[in-house]
Amino acid sequence: MKKVLIHIELIVIIFVIYFLQSNFFNWFTISGIMPNLFVVFVLFVGLFASKMMGTIYGMVIGLILDVLFRQKIGVSFIALGLVGFLATIFDKNFSKDSRMTIMLMVAGLTVLYEAIIYFANYFVLGTTLEIIPFLKILLIEVIFNLLLTIIIYPLLQEYGYYMENEFKGNKILTRYF
Amino acid sequence: MYRNHKTGIIGIIITVIVLILIVAFSNGENNASFFENVASKLVMPVQNGLTYLKNKISGNSTFFTDINKLKEENEELQAKNSELEQSLRELENIKTENEMLKGYMNLTEKYGEYKTIPAYVINKDISNYSKTIIINVGKNDGIQENMTVIADEGLVGYIVSVTDTTAKVQTIVDTASSVSATMSSTDESIVCKGTLDSTKELKAMYIPTDYNIIQGDSIETSGLGGIYPKGIHIGTVKQVEATKNVTDRYAVIETAVNFDKLSTVLVITN
Numbered sequence: 085m086k087k088v089l090i091h092i093e094l095i096v097i098i099f100v101i102y103f104l105q106s107n108f109f110n111w112f113t114i115s116g117i118m119p120n121l122f123v124v125f126v127l128f129v130g131l132f133a134s135k136m137m138g139t140i141y142g143m144v145i146g147l148i149l150d151v152l153f154r155q156k157i158g159v160s161f162i163a164l165g166l167v168g169f170l171a172t173i174f175d176k177n178f179s180k181d182s183r184m185t186i187m188l189m190v191a192g193l194t195v196l197y198e199a200i201i202y203f204a205n206y207f208v209l210g211t212t213l214e215i216i217p218f219l220k221i222l223l224i225e226v227i228f229n230l231l232l233t234i235i236i237y238p239l240l241q242e243y244g245y246y247m248e249n250e251f252k253g254n255k256i257l258t259r260y261f
Numbered sequence: 262m263y264r265n266h267k268t269g270i271i272g273i274i275i276t277v278i279v280l281i282l283i284v285a286f287s288n289g290e291n292n293a294s295f296f297e298n299v300a301s302k303l304v305m306p307v308q309n310g311l312t313y314l315k316n317k318i319s320g321n322s323t324f325f326t327d328i329n330k331l332k333e334e335n336e337e338l339q340a341k342n343s344e345l346e347q348s349l350r351e352l353e354n355i356k357t358e359n360e361m362l363k364g365y366m367n368l369t370e371k372y373g374e375y376k377t378i379p380a381y382v383i384n385k386d387i388s389n390y391s392k393t394i395i396i397n398v399g400k401n402d403g404i405q406e407n408m409t410v411i412a413d414e415g416l417v418g419y420i421v422s423v424t425d426t427t428a429k430v431q432t433i434v435d436t437a438s439s440v441s442a443t444m445s446s447t448d449e450s451i452v453c454k455g456t457l458d459s460t461k462e463l464k465a466m467y468i469p470t471d472y473n474i475i476q477g478d479s480i481e482t483s484g485l486g487g488i489y490p491k492g493i494h495i496g497t498v499k500q501v502e503a504t505k506n507v508t509d510r511y512a513v514i515e516t517a518v519n520f521d522k523l524s525t526v527l528v529i530t531n
Contacts, residue, residue, distance in 0.1 A: 217458040
């Protein structure tokens, strides 16, 4: 029952992030650049929830974004699915107690996600390749994501461990060594 | 979580302040004036108090003793003020509605030769790398793929996909967009492409080598390519970038439409 409740809570969080991204962060920008909270969310689910949940949530959110905004379906689906999958691998290899580790993960996965989207659009839609502006936007987006991660980190961790206890139960080992 | 709870909270507060400052200073005028307002609200009461003291000391004070009368007057004024605020809010609502209707009227009068359907922009892309918008008309309203979308000032883009009630529009400032165009002073064709770092500018490429581009030249659709009809205003030449190789030179076009504030559009259906 609690697991169902957590899924409902996560769906509500997805809606909240969607409305934040499409309304609040449309004007609360750094030089016109928005953050990407979906990457942070999928990373968080991948790190704390059960094995496949990060990948599944990533793919579902990616699919929704593809349907809503992209011209070709599949790019965000694969990119966010990959973010979720990598988060699951990170969970096995790194400690989630370190803020620095989480921040490095956020930075790395934001770069990976946006690079996949950008280069996929270049090959699929034939967009003009503009490396310098792309890197400039990416850098600001990563900084924005990092600042937001620092702010919501305690909340993320508290809810994350609550979620982990439910989904992983006695399989959690890393926190006791 | 944090080694020291207090340090953690201070860290978060500092990060929030840093973030707000970065956002404010990176976005120029609008946010700057917001912060000016906040600063003035914080400083002004102190400033007023100091001025009053200064006046009193220098003997210029007009402060009178009838405090009860002042209180009554103050209450009356406050009541009047809230009434006025209420009417102001009502007027503002009417004004917004009026402006929106005027916008529709202007649009339909200007592009009278085309059969058009008005629409609202209901959503914008949440990515930093593409600039598509969603409008509130779809198949049920007779919208189909590849139809041209315009605004009062000029060209917006074209429909890339459509559902029963909404349509996705690829704007001309999107990096995947290429519009065949002509300059007002010549019939030569150029191609206007969207750029990654601006929602107000296009890059005009493939400019004929023997042609001198003039700043301020008006750019319109050429009608080539099969999507956009001929003669729709795109923008004006803002600046010309010369390169070593004359074939690579390009011009920066300032779009006529302000995509940051775009709210009503027309879809050309014929």
